[in-house]
Amino acid sequence: MAEGRVVGIDLGTTNSLVAYMQGDTPVVIPGVDGSNLVPSVVALDPVAAGGGRPTVTVGNTARKALIETPERAIYSVKRLMGRGLEELENELKLFPFRLAEDMEAGEVPRIRLGEMHFTAPEISAYILRQLKRNAERFFGAPVTQAVITVPAYFNDAQRQATKDAGRMAGLEVLRLVNEPTAAALAYGLDRAKVGTIAVYDLGGGTFDISILKLRDGIFEVQSTNGDTHLGGDDIDNLLLAIALDEIHAEHGVDLRSHPSAVQALRKSAIDAKINLSSQAVARFDIELPNGDRYQREIPREVFEVLIEPVLERTVGPCKQAMADAGITPEQIDEVVLVGGSTRIPAVRRLVDSLFHLGERGKKPHIELNPDEVVALGAAVQADILAGASKTTEEMLLLDVTPLSLGIEALGGTVAKIIQRNSTIPASATEHFTTGVDGQTNVAIHVVQGERELAADCRSLARFDLRNIPPMSAGLPRIEVKFLIDADGILKVTAREQRSGQAAKIEVKPTYGLTDEQVESMILDSFDHAEDDFAKRLLIEARNEAETILTAVERAPRSPAWAQLTGEEQAAIAAARDRLQSVKLGDDAKTIRDATLALDQATRRFAELMMEAAVSSAITGKTMDTADEDLGEAVTAPHPMARAEFK
Amino acid sequence: MLKVIDSAVPVACWACSVAHNDSTLFCPHCSKIQPPPESDYFQVLGLQRGFQVDLDALEREFHRLSRKVHPDRFARADENERQWSLADTALLNDAYRTLKDPLFRTEYLLKLEGAEIGEEHAGKDRKGQSDPSRVPADLLEEVFELNMQLEEMRMARSTGEIDSVLENGLVLAKKKFESLLAAVDLDLRTEWKAWDTGDAAARKTSEKSMVALLDRRRYLRNLVRDVTETLGA
Numbered sequence: 001m002a003e004g005r006v007v008g009i010d011l012g013t014t015n016s017l018v019a020y021m022q023g024d025t026p027v028v029i030p031g032v033d034g035s036n037l038v039p040s041v042v043a044l045d046p047v048a049a050g051g052g053r054p055t056v057t058v059g060n061t062a063r064k065a066l067i068e069t070p071e072r073a074i075y076s077v078k079r080l081m082g083r084g085l086e087e088l089e090n091e092l093k094l095f096p097f098r099l100a101e102d103m104e105a106g107e108v109p110r111i112r113l114g115e116m117h118f119t120a121p122e123i124s125a126y127i128l129r130q131l132k133r134n135a136e137r138f139f140g141a142p143v144t145q146a147v148i149t150v151p152a153y154f155n156d157a158q159r160q161a162t163k164d165a166g167r168m169a170g171l172e173v174l175r176l177v178n179e180p181t182a183a184a185l186a187y188g189l190d191r192a193k194v195g196t197i198a199v200y201d202l203g204g205g206t207f208d209i210s211i212l213k214l215r216d217g218i219f220e221v222q223s224t225n226g227d228t229h230l231g232g233d234d235i236d237n238l239l240l241a242i243a244l245d246e247i248h249a250e251h252g253v254d255l256r257s258h259p260s261a262v263q264a265l266r267k268s269a270i271d272a273k274i275n276l277s278s279q280a281v282a283r284f285d286i287e288l289p290n291g292d293r294y295q296r297e298i299p300r301e302v303f304e305v306l307i308e309p310v311l312e313r314t315v316g317p318c319k320q321a322m323a324d325a326g327i328t329p330e331q332i333d334e335v336v337l338v339g340g341s342t343r344i345p346a347v348r349r350l351v352d353s354l355f356h357l358g359e360r361g362k363k364p365h366i367e368l369n370p371d372e373v374v375a376l377g378a379a380v381q382a383d384i385l386a387g388a389s390k391t392t393e394e395m396l397l398l399d400v401t402p403l404s405l406g407i408e409a410l411g412g413t414v415a416k417i418i419q420r421n422s423t424i425p426a427s428a429t430e431h432f433t434t435g436v437d438g439q440t441n442v443a444i445h446v447v448q449g450e451r452e453l454a455a456d457c458r459s460l461a462r463f464d465l466r467n468i469p470p471m472s473a474g475l476p477r478i479e480v481k482f483l484i485d486a487d488g489i490l491k492v493t494a495r496e497q498r499s500g501q502a503a504k505i506e507v508k509p510t511y512g513l514t515d516e517q518v519e520s521m522i523l524d525s526f527d528h529a530e531d532d533f534a535k536r537l538l539i540e541a542r543n544e545a546e547t548i549l550t551a552v553e554r555a556p557r558s559p560a561w562a563q564l565t566g567e568e569q570a571a572i573a574a575a576r577d578r579l580q581s582v583k584l585g586d587d588a589k590t591i592r593d594a595t596l597a598l599d600q601a602t603r604r605f606a607e608l609m610m611e612a613a614v615s616s617a618i619t620g621k622t623m624d625t626a627d628e629d630l631g632e633a634v635t636a637p638h639p640m641a642r643a644e645f646k
Numbered sequence: 647m648l649k650v651i652d653s654a655v656p657v658a659c660w661a662c663s664v665a666h667n668d669s670t671l672f673c674p675h676c677s678k679i680q681p682p683p684e685s686d687y688f689q690v691l692g693l694q695r696g697f698q699v700d701l702d703a704l705e706r707e708f709h710r711l712s713r714k715v716h717p718d719r720f721a722r723a724d725e726n727e728r729q730w731s732l733a734d735t736a737l738l739n740d741a742y743r744t745l746k747d748p749l750f751r752t753e754y755l756l757k758l759e760g761a762e763i764g765e766e767h768a769g770k771d772r773k774g775q776s777d778p779s780r781v782p783a784d785l786l787e788e789v790f791e792l793n794m795q796l797e798e799m800r801m802a803r804s805t806g807e808i809d810s811v812l813e814n815g816l817v818l819a820k821k822k823f824e825s826l827l828a829a830v831d832l833d834l835r836t837e838w839k840a841w842d843t844g845d846a847a848a849r850k851t852s853e854k855s856m857v858a859l860l861d862r863r864r865y866l867r868n869l870v871r872d873v874t875e876t877l878g879a
Contacts, residue, residue: 145722174721218709385721396713422743425717425736483736486717 006145006174006386007135008182008378011124011162013078013231014204014340016040017375018131018146024391026186026379028372029138031059031130032544032592033599036372038134039063042126043073044114054114058130064610067267070096070259072114076233077127079205080120081165082158084511085109090229094237096259108513121161121513122521125168129523132169140537140589146171147382149374150488151206152178153226153402155448156460157511159488164518174385176487179203180210181399182377183338184219186368188395195333196222198321200351200364201374202314203339205231209318211325211332217394223324223421224402225317232273232341234310239269242306243284243296251292261289264615276303277343287615304346311350318354324421329356335364342370398423401484408445408454417482420450427483431497438470442478446490459511463492469499534588541591545583548598552576560608568604575601660726671715671734679715682733686758687741697755697838699745708742749863752834752856761853763860782862785826792819792869799876813877820873823866830863 008026010017015037019028028036038058043065045055057065065073079091088109091097100110100117110117128148135143148171150162159176166173177185180199188197193214201208208226212219243265248254255261265286272282276298284296322329335355341347352358368376384392400421406414407430417428432442442465449457468476477497484490513521552572555561561569575598582594656665662676669683688695691707713719715738720731744750756763781789795816802809834856841852 175718215705215709218712220709381718384718387719387722396709396716396718398712398716423739425732426739426743427736483732485732486735 004141004143004145005135005139006147006382007131007143008177008375008380008382009128009131009146009148010179010182010372010375010378011078011127011148011150011165012040012204012374013076013206013233014040015371016127016131017372018135019372019375019379020135021379021383021389021391024389026376026383028375029135031134032137032596033060034596035060038127038130039075040078040127041066041073041075042077042113042123043069044116046072046114054116056126058126067260067263069114070263071098071112074111074113074123076205077111077120077123079229079233080109080111081124082155082161082511083109083120094233096262108511108517119513119521121165121518122168124162124165125521125523128165128169128171132171137537137540137592140534144170144172145174145382147175147177147378147385148173149177149179149182149378151201151203151226151228152180152208152210152224152399153206153228154178154488155228155403155458156488156490157458158228160512163487163489164513164521167518168521168523170523173487175381176489177378177381177397178208178210178221178224178399178402178488179206179374180208180224180336180338181212181219181221181397182375182381183336183368183373184210184212184214184377185380185395185397186373186377187334187336187365188214188219196327196331197334197336198318198332198355199336199338200314200318200342200354201226201338202341202347203231204341205229205233207231207314207317209314209321211321211327218396218398220398220423221400221421222327223321224400225321225324226402227313227317230310230313231339235273235307235341235344236266236269238306238310239272239298239303240266243269243294246296247288247294251288251290251294253288253290253292255288258289272298273303273344276300277345300345307344307346311347314350315354329354330360335362336373337364337366338370338373340371342366399486399488400424401426401488403448403458404450405460405482405484405490406447406449406454406457408447412454413452414447414449414454414457418484422484424484424488425486427481429479429481432465432478432480433474434468434471434476435473437473439473440468440470441466442468444480446482446492460490461492463494465494468496471498537588538586538591541588541595542583545579545591545595548595548602549576549579549583552598552602555602555605558609560605560612563608564605568601572598572601572605660730671711679720679727679730679734681730682737687744687754688758690738690741691745693745695755695758696842697752698842699751701746704742704746708738711738748831748834749860752838753860756853756856756860759849759853761857763857782865785865788819788822789869792823792873795819796872796876803876816873816877820870820877823870823873827863827866827870830859830866834859834863 005020007029008019017028017036017038019026030036031038039060039062041059041062043057043062045057046069062073066075074097076095079095080088080097085103085105085107088097088099092099098112100112103109108119110119111123132143146166148162148166150159154162162176163173180201183199183201184197194216195214197212197214199208199210199212206226206228207230208224210224211222213222240262244255244262255265268284268286272284275282280300282298282303284294284298286294288294332355335351335357337348337351348364351364357364380392380395381397383389384395384397401418401424402420404416404420405418405428406416409415417430418426432444434442444463444465445454446460446463447454447457448460451457465478465480468478475498478494479497480492480494482490482492555572575594579594579598582590585591657668658665659673659676659678659680661678662673664673664675666674666680669685669689670680671683672679691704691711693699693704712735715731715734717728717731717735720728723731744754753763795812799809799812799816802812837852837856837859841849844852
């Protein structure tokens with residue numbers, strides 16, 4: 001096929017975005033609802049009346065399901081990427097992930113969603129497919145190649161899982177880019193800059209610090225550090241735990257056994273957290289199932305004491321990164337803040353003191369929206385990879401591997417063969433031999449991490465060198481080449497040097513899916529068919545129009561309708577009539593524009609509905625009555641975020 | 647150890663089959679990227695063999711070559727080109743990482759010149775007691791005393807005692823060994839210069855001195871690390 005656009009994707013813990021280079025500026029591609037952020041939430045619709053495979057929804061529509069049918073929805077799935085069963089214990093304590101009952105040891109964990117099971121890469125693939133569709137809708141052309149960002153501190157398995165997800169979504173992942181590095185790219189489009197930059201990235205679920213040197217368009221990462229399980233989620237969980245405990249102690253109500261109430265309370269906790277970034281006090285005011293009200297004020301000072309231990313965990317990685325780069329805070333010219341959690345004033349104060357900014361008359365960079373900057377940088381990298389652009393032809397990113405690579409030596413110790421913060425691609429060649437006469441197999445255990453003992457590091461894979469020609473012990477000389485590629489993923493090749501035979505390697509990744517498994521999980525391959533692409537766009541556009549029109553039809557029956565002004569109601573009616581008149585035409589774009597206009601006209605109405613949904617979930621109204629209250633209209637703001645079209 | 651072959655040996659380009667000099671990264675005939683040459687790290691970065699390196703020029707050359715061979719430049723190229731770009735860039739990165747670091751560079755060049763040296767990096771410097779058989783003769787007494795102090799300190803720590811006299815003694819010892827380390831580094835620099843400007847005989851002498859200095863340096867560094875860890879525990 002002709003080479004299409006390469007898009008940049010930020011596959012985030014909380015939100016995901018897709019962006020591209022519009023001329024010489026990176027731009028986020030909005031969904032059909034006009035929103036740049038697609039919440040990283042995936043939900044399974046109730047089984048259709050006629051049976052069949054249930055529909056998967058992504059984004060804002062799925063977020064509604066989090067409260068209404070929490071057992072059919074999942075969020076923060078990024079925390080599960082590339083992780084084995086025995087590593088999930090902590091996550092399971094804090095997050096409502098439900099594992100499949102029939103899990104076997106060594107299997108990639110499967111999560112229960114309603115009556116179905118999905119691995120984390122599959123769930124991520126649904127999010128990626130939604131972003132792919134948003135981009136295709138925007139361009140009116142297929143999109144098959146992408147750059148996807150990952151936390152810099154992601155290990156090999158987490159990176160591989162992300163690439164697998166891309167493949168399942170029908171995307172060729174041209175490069176995995178580290179999130180902080182992407183952010184630096186977004187800020188560094190002005191190529192005249194020379195200097196040292198620190199990127200402090202505190203997102204929903206991960207923390208990264210990267211230190212880069214800029215010189216003539218080359219972005220050379222000096223060091224990186226972080227924690228792949230530290231972020232805004234942890235702050236939400238602290239607030240949530242306090243509210244749950246207080247509700248239990250003061251009102252005798254244990255909401256923990258009500259998943260939908262917990263999710264609704266979680267939403268209030270997130271709102272409180274966000275408000276505390278701009279206000280001195282935030283309030284919880286929630287009606288409980290027994291009719292009591294839980295009212296609580298949280299002053300910012302209390303909040304800051306509460307979250308201090310979480311923020312403190314970012315200090316060690318920052319100091320280590322500076323030590324590894326061989327620099328002092330004074331040598332850092334610019335600090336870039338990335339991730340929604342860096343909006344918290346206490347985080348900004350911490351960054352200021354870590355890098356001695358205020359005393360040097362400096363301020364961190366916050367000019368670009370911290371929620372969007374990573375996606376914008378991914379778009380810049382996508383443009384670099386696509387070649388053919390004047391804006392980025394002089395730019396080049398030289399990134400590093402965040403963790404040392406080692407092999408298990410005698411006594412369970414680790415022999416490091418590639419040190420952390422080595423520029424990638426990086427390679428190491430090691431020689432192995434046999435210990436017993438006639439031995440034809442040698443097993444090699446590869447680990448990633450900084451600890452002294454293999455058992456304390458992260459097991460990457462066990463390699464079996466087979467078919468070694470039988471010789472006396474110690475005589476064979478097997479050369480094994482370890483190569484970390486530009487995505488930060490390990491590749492291994494081996495050769496027996498005395499016989500010249502290429503030794504056969506059997507790679508058993510400790511975690512992760514096999515090629516065959518990934519192949520079998522590829523989402524609807526018909527997506528690739530280009531010939532009927534235009535037809536598909538038109539059908540989708542008409543379906544979307546129908547969905548929103550049906551919703552708007554029912555809107556006046558909702559109590560929220562009365563809360564709208566006459567003007568608002570008239571605007572909705574006008575947009576509805578416009579859509580009615582164009583929906584049978586053959587131009588997908590005209591239909592889309594009219595749909596979007598109607599969607600925007602109904603936005604406030606949708607917000608009113610959402611509030612109603614939250615309060616009814618906490619007061620314990622049944623799902624049926626909640627459904628009635630909401631009608632279908634709650635889908636009105638985002639009817640087209642649906643991932644499936646019939 | 648790296649195999650250095652005569653770079654005048656011609657090889658055929660994988661793409662156009664025209665023979666070219668092995669040390670080239672791009673075929674002079676069809677301009678396609680070539681498999682990694684059998685060059686040493688100095689050749690990869692276009693440098694004369696030598697212990698003293700102009701770091702600024704080294705970085706510029708590294709950046710210049712990176713722009714040409716990096717996988718980002720071949721993201722949409724065919725499989726062969728992507729494979730060779732990856733292999734070439736890995737070689738380039740390994741070369742730059744080795745040559746920009748004074749110790750890695752010294753060890754690498756010594757090995758290239760055929761000198762027998764102890765293992766420095768690659769994880770083989772396992773933590774633990776320094777090998778007593780390798781104690782430099784002039785330090786025997788001090789090391790013996792230091793080890794006693796370290797042992798006492800660990801004992802005191804394990805019983806929760808705080809012995810500030812002992813602690814001060816260790817801090818002083820650490821300072822002393824650190825200054826010895828700095829002296830070794832100075833001596834190494836002198837030898838670098840001697841080798842770079844000397845004739846064959848001078849180079850051999852210099853290599854011997856450097857091997858001994860590296861041993862001494864490794865020993866001192868382990869000592870300093872042990873003291874730092876014991877003090878910080």
